[in-house]
Amino acid sequence: AQSVTQLGSHVSVSEGALVLLRCNYSSSVPPYLFWYVQYPNQGLQLLLKYTTGATLVKGINGFEAEFKKSETSFHLTKPSAHMSDAAEYFCAVSSPFGAGSYQLTFGKGTKLSVIP
Amino acid sequence: DAGITQSPRYKITETGRQVTLMCHQTWSHSYMFWYRQDLGHGLRLIYYSAAADITDKGEVPDGYVVSRSKTENFPLTLESATRSQTSVYFCASYSGTGNYGYTFGSGTRLTVV
Numbered sequence: 001a002q003s004v005t006q007l008g009s010h011v012s013v014s015e016g017a018l019v020l021l022r023c024n025y026s027s028s029v030p031p032y033l034f035w036y037v038q039y040p041n042q043g044l045q046l047l048l049k050y051t052t053g054a055t056l057v058k059g060i061n062g063f064e065a066e067f068k069k070s071e072t073s074f075h076l077t078k079p080s081a082h083m084s085d086a087a088e089y090f091c092a093v094s095s096p097f098g099a100g101s102y103q104l105t106f107g108k109g110t111k112l113s114v115i116p
Numbered sequence: 117d118a119g120i121t122q123s124p125r126y127k128i129t130e131t132g133r134q135v136t137l138m139c140h141q142t143w144s145h146s147y148m149f150w151y152r153q154d155l156g157h158g159l160r161l162i163y164y165s166a167a168a169d170i171t172d173k174g175e176v177p178d179g180y181v182v183s184r185s186k187t188e189n190f191p192l193t194l195e196s197a198t199r200s201q202t203s204v205y206f207c208a209s210y211s212g213t214g215n216y217g218y219t220f221g222s223g224t225r226l227t228v229v
Contacts, residue, residue, distance in 0.1 A: 009156075034217070036220075041222075041223075042222060042223075043206055043220035043221050043222045043223055044159075044206065044208075044218075044220040045220070046217040046218070046219075049217060090158060090159065103149075103161065103164065103174075104161075104218060105161075106151075106158045106159040106160075107158055108156065108157060108158035109158050
């Protein structure tokens with residue numbers, strides 16, 4: 001069975017500082033990996049995804065993540081935090097079902113606060 | 117408008133009442149999902165559907181019923197609401213091919229009193 005562990009339910013960074021949100025996964029098959037962002041009172045928005053190919057994936061709003069198979073990790077980074085990055089971030093791993101489709105399993109989320 | 121729409125956005129109901137949360141998508145996506153979001157638990161899958169008239173249980177299906185008579189609609193019914201079902205409910209859809217991303221609705225905040 002697939003599972004996701006997000007280290008740190010709450011992370012605080014200063015504006016302009018590096019953002020690092022940690023995600024480790026377990027999967028019995030080659031995974032698809034995702035990061036979603038949730039702003040207050042909104043649904044989840046896809047930030048970036050890894051399916052195959054290049055292990056460094058770039059997403060929206062300057063975020064990127066690197067798939068490291070040996071470490072079973074998919075950490076999310078951004079070089080310089082902005083106030084608008086304050087949100088909750090969810091890592092997710094796929095588990096395949098039926099004809100190439102898949103089901104997502106989410107981590108418990110990390111709430112990012114940005115301090116002015 | 118194109119997209120995935122959930123209604124209502126907010127709902128307060130009493131214990132024991134039946135309540136239905138609606139989800140409508142305009143893309144004709146094959147797959148639709150219902151998740152609940154609770155503090156400390158992240159998102160947990162309640163039910164999903166691979167096509168019209170095909171549904172299956174997720175991680176936490178007890179107390180919920182779904183149907184999918186049309187591809188675009190995927191209502192979630194709480195047959196007899198309990199306080200433990202107070203949560204934020206999200207519907208999502210996925211085409212089943214290609215892009216691999218789920219698209220989420222804006223959620224329904226349900227309070228059972």
